[in-house]
Amino acid sequence: MAVDIDLEHVARLARLQLTEEERARFGPQLELILEHARKVGEVAADDVPPTSHPVPRANVYRGDEPRPCLTHEEALSNAPDPFEGRFRVPRIVEDE
């Protein structure tokens, strides 16, 4: 069974603009990769637990101690559009 991937939908989920040329090129490539990747379903039985990290560690906490951190200026130093000490973004909420 061929793998069917709705590129437009997935690209929207990923907030990723694709050109028509990219969609035409990536489509067949991704289908081929997914065909190969689907092999994982052949061996992963129900009784096999999943692994998220190779060396599991749980409840890792740092001591709650004050220490130096980035200054306000440093934190904003790479912002594409800093404004009055903040990160400015285009309008998020539509006009009422």
Place this chain on the structure above:
Amino acid sequence: MTDVAGDDALGDRQGYELAAALRRGETSASEILEATLRRIEEVDGSVRAYLRVTADEGRAQAAAVDERLRAGGELPAVAGIPIAVKDVFCTKGIRTTAGSRILEPYVPPYDCTPWARLSAAGAVMTGKTNCDEFAMGSSNENSAFGPVHNPWCLDAVPGGSSGGSAAAVACGEAVWALGSDTGGSVRQPAALCGVVGLKPTYGRISRYGLIAFASSLDHVGTFARSVRDTATLLSAIAGHDPMDATSLPDPPRDYTEGLDAGVGGLRVGVVEDWLSMEGTEPGVRDAFQAGLDALERLGANVVPVKLPHADYALSAYYLIAPAEASSNLARYDGVRYGLRVEGDGVVEMNTRTRGAGFGDEVKRRIILGTYALSAGYYDAYYGQAQKVRTLVIRDFRQAFADADVIAAPTSPTTAFRIGERADDPLAMYLSDVFTIPADLAGIPAISIPCGVDGEGLPVGFQLMGKLLDEPTVLRSAHALEQELAFAQRPALVSSRG
């Protein structure tokens, strides 16, 4: 070693030789750096290992080391050694792009832990090295800033994703380098460039300040031209870091201790299916076999082992890594750093920024990962891949009951031509078939040069060990290195064969 001063090949020396010469007063950190910068000047126009040479910063660091020497102070082992840093490591005040347009203007306000430790110990930075965009690739062709050329054959790739770091160390443009290994990105380019590449246990080296690709798979690794130097570099950067929650609490050690203990009686496991695998080049198989023979001559016992689920490891990797990448790379949205392409409203700005800022391979993986995690597909893809990961780990546990280390070729092929696999992502992914299992299992693995193929291109010999058993991996690699005495250096020629 006498009269090394003024020698233009200082960057070609081993770090331990330079360290000894420094302490004997035969050279200075500044002389070592200047010789290395001259080599960069001479060859990097054709190799293109560096995105940025940090001569000013390096000179200041070298002068500080020379000052400490004059004052008669004790120096850490890495002091004065020129080190190249892959451009996925954040370096304070030094532009860091991850090989991507989307981070082209980014100047980190802080240092990653590995470089912070090296810097505090007096290491000297030569520059930031080229790499595949966000470390995604096996050829360095996915860099937004152009490919790196393999010093052994300039028409060929250096491997990836840490291609610039491997190439720089191969031709004396740096003595050591830092890299990152998520699916083989240190070991595979080390193999293709004829140098030593180590990926230690997951969590052994802090990843604080390493630009994230796939967090359950990302490892910091090292490049050098000998196992002894590799052990010295690892000793300087390994150890717990409260800034990285995945960093292991086990106390650091001096990894140069016990290197010379030999391999008498050591059980070396070999996965026989891998050698007969379609796509493994005869030249790779022959050089690997010569390495096994050498280990046997030294008294090791070669035993067959099985990794029955290794066939599925590649498939699992190409679901897990893109899935984690699609999440990690969500932060590049045009708000806090990097590129912004304006748009009508925030979603359009995000979407255009990402469309303009990411290259082909990163886009493919973001789509692949988003798809594998999306409603209705999660269980069939990501969930199943995580179960395969469990099976791969169980396989290794079983294999390490019969073997102390497991040997395999690092890559099924030697360096391939630039452009040869660029339009076939799946063929490119197969470059990592022998390196991915160690990333999935988090176990330490090293690649050392074990010979050349019929075209004179280097072949890598990989040794994998149990979790945190870097000492056995390094000891066996050191013994093999001494026995093989591989001394060929890259010729910087444009074609071979």
